[in-house]
Amino acid sequence: METSTFRKDYRDNEIGQNYSGIGHFLFTTIACLSVVFVCIYFIENANWKEWLVVPITFLYANFAEYIGHKGPLHHRKEKLKKVFKRHTLEHHVFFTENEMKCDSTRDFKMILFPPVLLIFFLLGFAIPVAAVLFWIWSTNAALLFLATALAYFLNYEWLHLSYHLPEEHFISKLPIIQSLRKLHQTHHNPKLMTKYNFNISYPIFDKIFGTYFMEK
Template sequence: MHAKVKQLVPKESQDEAVRSVRANYRAEFISAGYQGYLHLAMTMTLGLGVIALCIYWLDSPSALEWLTIPATFLYANFAEWAGHKYAMHRPVKGLGFVYKRHSLQHHKFFTDTHMEIDSHQDFKAVLFPIAIVGFFVVAFFVPMGFLLAWLFSPNVALLLVATGMAYYLNYELLHLSYHLKEDHWVHRIPGFTRFARLHTTHHDQRIMAHKNFNITYPIMDWLMGTWDRR
């Protein structure tokens, strides 16, 4: 049934629709001076800088404090799943810009049959804006860090911030990699294609609001019953 439904829309019509969406998006949102590699470099520099500071400020963490890393990883995986399932695919009051950018722009720019970017300028349709990264650092990591430092210890706070930022960078790199051309070297990394296929399935517009919300590791998709390995 899945294949039959696909055939109802001629491939030529799908190609033309995606080309039109991409042309309009580029004209409206991507300036001539935008550099995708610079955007990626700024994201990595900000993230790695935060991680480096956290590691520098650590003061001989105890064995119990080190458990902050796996706990934060699981929490981040849940936050990724929940944020993607709800704010990114359902209009939420106060977060409408997230829904618009993801469901109405990203998922029209990339479909399950048109996953590849055309050039580095298309990074704009994948990577989060630097301003949003800064917003999450200030709005989430800073208050959460102070709270955990007060409740537990500064080491716990630093490990949470470092792990959360590392998870975010992992998210951005994996997501971008899924949209690189199939002849890119990342597609030759063992196991990479399995994750890429899960994301390709998510970009099927008929199921995008229901399946494969983990961009990184499908732990919560598996636990919550939203994992589709098709």
């Protein structure tokens, strides 16, 4: 289906009258930052081993982002067909390499994860892992993990949103956003989307696995 037809259909049928893109953005931002700040507040005299949780969690999150995107988001698996539909059949049709920008904040619905997914991620993954770290190691390790995981998630959301902002937006003009956006734009080419640039934030695992591709 053509992008313009798909966009019209999606906006008419999937974005409710009461949907607010700004509200969606604020919910994600405030929820994540609240958890991060509460965790930081309770960290006490962490030792260097506990601080190591931060880079390890960051790398693990970057790996999970890569594997999740390369796998179920672009290859239909029966159990995860909803995420395949949302990503490959919707996000990648709504935005293509030639039509990367959203037209209004209502289009944020097609970029940001639904709030329910954030709650699922928090309750189903982040808190259980933090609980295990608390149990087998220390409070600091658990808090550092939770803070890094949520900060990573929020950073991912902010970056992905920035790639789909109009080019004249001041955020789009930041050098780091320009180069990361270029990688994501290449990934939005339907012919390349199953081959390159699966990291949406920092292309660490794309470089490691040889799927990094910067168009000239």
